[in-house]
Structure formats: structure tokens, C-alpha cells
Amino acid sequence: MRLVVNEPQAFRFEVNRAALVDPAIHDLEQRRIFDRCWIYVGHESELAAPGDFKTRLVAGRPLIFCRNGENQVRVFLNTCRHRGSLVCRSREGNAERYTCFYHGWTYDRDGGLYAVPGQSAYPPGFDKKQFSLKQPPKVDAYRGFVFLNFDADAVSLDEYLGNAKEYIDLVIDQSPSGEMQVIQGTQEYDIRANWKLLVENSFDDYHLLSTHSTWLDYLKNSGVEMKRPENGHMLPAHGVGKDLGNGHATTDNVNFRGRPVARWIPIYGEAAKPELEKIRAELVARLGEARAARVADTNRNLIVFPNLVLADGSSVTIRTFQPLSADRMRVTAWALGPKEESATARAVRLDSFLTFYGPGGFATPDDIAALESVQQGLAAYREVPWSPMSRGMAKEGEQLNTDELHLRAFWIQWDNLMSR
Amino acid sequence: MTRQEVEAFLYEEAALLDAWKLDEWLALLTADAYYRVPSNDRPESDPGGTLFTIADDIARIRSRVARLKDRNAHAEFPPSRTRRLITNVRIVERQPLRVEANFAVYRYRSNDDARQYVGRYRYLLRKEDGRLKIAGREAILDAMELASLGAVSFIL
Numbered sequence: 001m002r003l004v005v006n007e008p009q010a011f012r013f014e015v016n017r018a019a020l021v022d023p024a025i026h027d028l029e030q031r032r033i034f035d036r037c038w039i040y041v042g043h044e045s046e047l048a049a050p051g052d053f054k055t056r057l058v059a060g061r062p063l064i065f066c067r068n069g070e071n072q073v074r075v076f077l078n079t080c081r082h083r084g085s086l087v088c089r090s091r092e093g094n095a096e097r098y099t100c101f102y103h104g105w106t107y108d109r110d111g112g113l114y115a116v117p118g119q120s121a122y123p124p125g126f127d128k129k130q131f132s133l134k135q136p137p138k139v140d141a142y143r144g145f146v147f148l149n150f151d152a153d154a155v156s157l158d159e160y161l162g163n164a165k166e167y168i169d170l171v172i173d174q175s176p177s178g179e180m181q182v183i184q185g186t187q188e189y190d191i192r193a194n195w196k197l198l199v200e201n202s203f204d205d206y207h208l209l210s211t212h213s214t215w216l217d218y219l220k221n222s223g224v225e226m227k228r229p230e231n232g233h234m235l236p237a238h239g240v241g242k243d244l245g246n247g248h249a250t251t252d253n254v255n256f257r258g259r260p261v262a263r264w265i266p267i268y269g270e271a272a273k274p275e276l277e278k279i280r281a282e283l284v285a286r287l288g289e290a291r292a293a294r295v296a297d298t299n300r301n302l303i304v305f306p307n308l309v310l311a312d313g314s315s316v317t318i319r320t321f322q323p324l325s326a327d328r329m330r331v332t333a334w335a336l337g338p339k340e341e342s343a344t345a346r347a348v349r350l351d352s353f354l355t356f357y358g359p360g361g362f363a364t365p366d367d368i369a370a371l372e373s374v375q376q377g378l379a380a381y382r383e384v385p386w387s388p389m390s391r392g393m394a395k396e397g398e399q400l401n402t403d404e405l406h407l408r409a410f411w412i413q414w415d416n417l418m419s420r
Numbered sequence: 421m422t423r424q425e426v427e428a429f430l431y432e433e434a435a436l437l438d439a440w441k442l443d444e445w446l447a448l449l450t451a452d453a454y455y456r457v458p459s460n461d462r463p464e465s466d467p468g469g470t471l472f473t474i475a476d477d478i479a480r481i482r483s484r485v486a487r488l489k490d491r492n493a494h495a496e497f498p499p500s501r502t503r504r505l506i507t508n509v510r511i512v513e514r515q516p517l518r519v520e521a522n523f524a525v526y527r528y529r530s531n532d533d534a535r536q537y538v539g540r541y542r543y544l545l546r547k548e549d550g551r552l553k554i555a556g557r558e559a560i561l562d563a564m565e566l567a568s569l570g571a572v573s574f575i576l
Contacts, residue, residue: 369494
């Protein structure tokens, strides 16, 4: 049974709610989506020095994300070749070697099996070279963002990202050196909802007015200029939704909510004004007026299919989420900023981040509540099987951020991959 | 200032928060107070250079309270029931007055599992007009990740 009905002529687009509830579909997703797509692992800046490592769950697998002795980024499956135990059990650190504590097998930073206690008891022909830590078939990076692919026949990362690269570049261009840095402090929390609901929520601007009225009130009361919406818009500024191909999609909005690079709002405080003007001037000098305005005066929430969000709004956040079951996901979020950012600008960025994003922000907790409320309602999926997703479908040309073209782009790719 | 006096003050604060008497709670804060919850993986950090879960100055605290009193703060409407157990209160410094305490905050919502927020408070207290006030409070969670705790949508 197809779970997505897409009939453009009839202006009909519907998603079957079983896709968000059924454990069998969740299991199939692991093979057809997460074993085939390029999946985000981490950012190169999280590993500062040779030997630095982070352990994390990606596409259902425990991983070691690390640098070897030559400072090259490596990704290993965090499972001992002997009995399978996690080889590294720390969240993060720096290691010369990785030793599995169970029987003491030890690996070097390139994954090679370095030492086996009592090796002489193994029969002749036992070759340590055959027991290196396993690496995913493909690992590649685009501008610091490291991805893996468990399908050895997958297209290249470059081809996979396609039009999404333009939107990643808009984030990178905020840094004078072209280097963005993950800032320390990780937000890691579970949502009792299907992961695809967070894909939708991460760039669905239709929910902003009703779900986030307290955040909009906060902005207004803080002196942020909020124009009355015109021409059928629901929000104070013009914004569109775009299909970028391969399941990637984005919003692309004229900014009204302020940006650390570089659009001052009263929430940042008078003292930060000259700093933001300096950032703006550097941007114009480096990129020219037009590109500087493109970078600084628009905000964009990008979905890299299937589970990476780059929300370049009140601040830049990298957000990825791992499905734990059909009705539960683990979310990890980081703040991203220019490497050479001054202490003042960094503080503004982090403060601005917390106005909206994260489990203690003024908006994300209400998103979590919304998604969990949806998941509870979906228990009636047999009686109420279909959700409409047709906003904007009858319109020619431009689709607004409060339409659903960008949501449909995700679901069409999901359906394609699930059907073959 | 004796430990008993500090304890009595913290118990009163806990009672106000558990009763959602948020305006009365605000009245306990100084005009330059802060409220912080550090990220679980960087419990000993400065919010200027580290991403926190919450890093409010007094203006943000007031906005947070205004938000929580609005029925459109969906994560806390209807409000959670909370119960705070505060123990192991210690005065760790006298000038300025710094106090640490352990907490277990139980949070209940309809149709949801109980969530247990466990950790320690770090208070900066100050006497103003003869009354003890909160110049800073930091709630440091012991959990390695927020994980099943989800969000910190009420005042911890």
C-alpha cells in the first residue's frame, strides 16, 4: 500500500498516518532510508586535535567519530571485532588507542587491531589485519559537515547534496575565514514522537502563529518591529518554501527576528550594536552588498534528507535526530558560529539561540508538546488514516513558507525510497 | 546568617514554585538576578562561550514568567504538577553568600510518565533591605543527557 497519495491534478496530497505509528514501517525505514542515504555524523570542528573522539548513535549504530594521529577524521563502528562490546564507552575525549575492556583487545587510532592478549592461543592463520575496527562503506564531508553512507553503491555526497549545498554555503559565508565551529554545550533530548514529525516541524512555518504565539509576543514586547502581514501572508515577513531535490527542502524567509550575522534587534542590547555593525561591514567588504544581504537578511531552515536540520534563524543550530522506535526519537542539537567570532558576538549568538531554540527556549518546548500531542492523537490512525498536506497546491509559481510544498518534497522522497 | 535561615528561605522558594506562584517568586529575585541551567555535558561553564539549556538575565526571567502564565505556553498548559525536595544545604562562601543544595524535582503531567530532575543548586544570595534575596540560581542536572526528561519548560 502506498502511504503517500500525490495527485497534483486533483490538488490532493495525503500522508497515511501508519507511516508515523506502525513499528513494521519503522523497521523498514531503517533499511530503506537510513541504510541508503547520506546520514550526518558530526562537524569536523568538534574534533580539535589528533586523537580527539566523540561517540554517538547514528542511523541506529554506535559510532566513534574521531581524528587519527595524522589529524584526519575517521568514523568507526564502535563494536569490538571479538565479542561486539563497545570499544569506547566515553562520550568524548582524546585517545592514543581504544581498548575494549571485556577481553582487552586494543585498536589504534586508524582502527587497526594493535594488541590481542594471549594471541598465541589462536590457531595459525589468525591475522590481526582482518580484525580492524569496521568503517562505514562511505564517509565524506562537505565544508566541515561529515556524513556516512552504509550503501557502498550510493552516489557521491556532492551529488547527493545537490542544491542543498547552496544553502549550506549561505551558512558558511557568515565566517570571514570560511570556517564555522560547533560551540561547546550539547542539547540532547528525547521526543516521544515519530522522527518525521520533527522534520515537518523544523521548517513548517504554518504552525508559528498558533504554537509560538508566546514567542512572537516576547519579540514584540522586546521592541522587535513586527509588520502586519499583507497579501495573504500569515507572518510579519515574506518567506517561501523550496524543493531542493533528493528530498532536501528549505524555507527562505525575509528576516524579522534578528540575526547574530548581522541584523540587530533590541533583544541583543544597545551595547552589541557597534559589534553587529562591524560584522555587517566585514560581510559587505568580503561578499559585496548583494551577497551580504542574502546571507544576513534572510533566514533559512534547511532539511538535508532525511534527518539533518540546519536552522539558520535566531542563531545557527545543527539539529539531527535518531529514530529510537516508531514513536520516539533522540534529538541532538548544537550551536554553530564563525570560528573567529569575538567574545561579544559569541555571547549574542548564544543568547539569541536560547530565545527560541532548545529544551529551555521559548519555542522548542512547545514544539515538543505539539509533536507528542500529535503522536498521542495518531493512536486513532486506523479510524482517521489520512493527513492532508495540500497547502499551496493549487497555486502557480511561488510557494509560501506557510504552504506545504517543502513538506511534500520530503514525503515524496521518503515514499520513493520506501517503495523500492 | 545560619544554615537554618538559608534552608527556610529555600523551602519558601520551593513552595512558591510548586504552587506556580510565579509573581511572588519573582519578588524573591534581585534586579540583576540570573537563572541558569547548563547543558548536561558542560555543567561547569560560562554561558558567554558555551551553549546552555537556560541562561536568563532578569529581563529574560520576567519574560519567561510572563510566557508561563500565558495559556499558550503549550508545554506547560495545563501547568505541570511539581514537587521539589531540597536537601544537603551548605553555605560554601559567606562574602558573597554562596549556597549549594541538592534537589530532586518530580514533575507530573496528565498521560505522561513521571519525570525526575535530580541535581544540585548553586545560589548567590544577597540581603536587600534586611531581606534575603536571590541574585543568582543555577540548577545543574546530574543526568548525562536530558534524554527522557525531554524539556525544561517549567522553572527548575
